[in-house]
Amino acid sequence: MVVVSSPTANIYATTATVAKARKTKSTIRTDMPNSSPDAGIAIVSKATGLEIKFLTLRVYPSEEKSSAAKRAGKLCKISGVGIFATETDRIRPLGQTASEVDTGSEWPITDQLTRDPYLEIEYRISSSTIWKILYYVMRANFDGLASDISPQPPKLAGQLGSATYEHGMEVTDVEYKDGLVTVTYRDTGTESHGTVHADLVIAADGAFSKVRQVLQPDLKHKYAGYVAWRGTAPESEISEKTKATFACKTTLFTYKGGYIALYTIPGEDGNTSPGHRQLNWVWYTACLENSQEFVDVMTDVDGHTHRTTLPIGKVDPQNWNQQKALAQQILPAPFAEMVQKTHKPFISAIHDHEIAKPLLFDGKLLFVGDALATFRPHVASSTNQAALDAQLLGQFMEGDIDAAEWEAKVLAFANLTAVRSELWGAYYMSGIPTLVFVSKFFRYWKLVAVQAISKRLYG
Known part of the structure; x- marks a missing residue:
């Protein structure tokens, strides 16, 4: 959670920024850890996307989020989830520029690989980075944190406020009375509790938002009917033929009931030199809910059955061996090799989530990023949403748009992207000549x- 206060007001947020928004455009592709990376993007990009002026800004992430920096390199090495930010660059206006986040890699973005040697290429240039680099550059701009990525944090000219990042704070309750929002939180390190009062709270604590759970507990989510196996392998361990097949591009293989996508990501330290990078893959496979197959796949080595994510290091070796055998049977040889050489896979069950109500408490509490809406991963749009929400937040706080317009715009993007993610999922998992795809298709274009008619078309 982020807290902002001034000599005359207190503003809290679970990812916030206040004051003057500066706008520029660029394209960044980033690879981030699986622990809801856009929550980290939101928490810090909203704080860095606006010039802090006469304000004190405090971030209260949960223990899971606050340790993201420490785990970033390790998680990137394993997950490398692809994130695309196509509209708003939230870093360039500040002291350390977006060019320092871009690792410099450029590649054609889409290939279609089949079981035969045929390769079809669609060219579009993309650049990449990793969460570790992006996180520390944002922290340098946000609260002046020094790191090996940013050893000399910039001094933001004209900044009259201050910013602090409080680790391991978990929101337990949120109340509204007499025009103030009261947030109660638990220190996960000491088990002590604290309370803060705010004029504004911005909830951006990710897909499993504690604030949303407290205030909108009845929001529904539905299993989409398939799971995603994920993993990476160091480029140095891959055969030359396979490296040439996947070199610097996203490659897909589709089959009835599933598909796999693979792309190159920087190494743990951001190294983009050949031989020091990683190859990241995600393999979607159909798996009926409440079936024995689902139970088997999502049950870890300790016998615990997970409903959303089976984390790194917990996948049952027997299930993993079965999946590797399946890869040998149905995947092209380069993909099968990648699966075989992955040592630490993890699994995510794909869900559709009901979108939260963006504004509560007379406009004193706002939901943004994944806390507002979580999409199927096919469209890789969580970072886009976080950046757009931050930009619109700046316009709202500057008075350029009112609360109703802010709500309408963030909902427009969230609704359209959610339906698009379902459409893509139906296309890849079911195919075009199916009722599932046709219904999603007409729903999307409607x-x-x-x-378009209401002039609120985003994404």
Whole structure:
């Protein structure tokens, strides 16, 4: 959670920024850890995307989020989830520029690989980075944190406020009375509790938002009917033929009931030199809910059955061996090799989530990023949402738009992207000539038409 206060006001947020928004555009592709990376993007990008002026800003992440920096390199090495930010660069306006986040890699973004040697290429240039680099550059700009990535944090000219990042604080309750929002939190390190009062709270604590659980506990989520196996392997361990097949591009293989996507990501330290990078893959496979197959796949080595994510190091070796055998049977040889040479896989069950109500407490509490809406991963749009929400937040706090318009715009993006992610999932998992795909197709284009007419078409 982020807290902002001034000599005359207190503003808290679970990812916030206040004051003057500066706008620029660029394209960044980043690879981030699996622990809801856009929550980290939101927490810090909203804080760095706006010039802090006469304000004190405090971030209260949960223990899981606050340790993201320490785990960033390790998690990137394992997950490398692809994130695409295409609209708003939240770093360039500040002391350390976006060019320091870009690792310099450029590649054609999409290849289609089949079981035969045929390769079809669609060119589009993309750049990449990793969460570790992005996180520390944002922290340098946010609260002046020094690191090996940013050893000399910039001094932001004209900044009259201050910013602090409080680790291991978990929101336990949120109340509204007499125009103030009261947030109660637990220090996960000492088990002590604290309370803060705010004029504004911005909830951006990710897909498993504690604030949303407290205030909107009845929001529904539905299993989509398939799981995603994920993993990475060091480029140095891959055969030359396979490296050439996957070199610097995203490659797909589709089959009835599933598909796999793979792309190159920087090494743990951001190294983009050949031989020092990693190859990251995600393999979607159909798996009926409440089936014995689902139970088997999502049950870890300790016998605990997970409903959303089976984390790194907990996958049952027997299940993993079965998946590797399946890879040998149905995947092209380069993909099968990647699966075989992955040592620490993890699994995510794909869900559709009901979108939260963006504004509560007379506009004194706002939900943004994954806390507002969580999409299926096919569209890789969580970072786009976090950046757009931050930009619109700046416009709202500057008075350029009112609360109703802010709500309408963030919902427009969230609704359209959610339906698009379902459409892509239906296309890859079910195929075009199916009722599932057709229903998603018409639902999506109906929404596009409605938003275009209302001039609120985003994404």
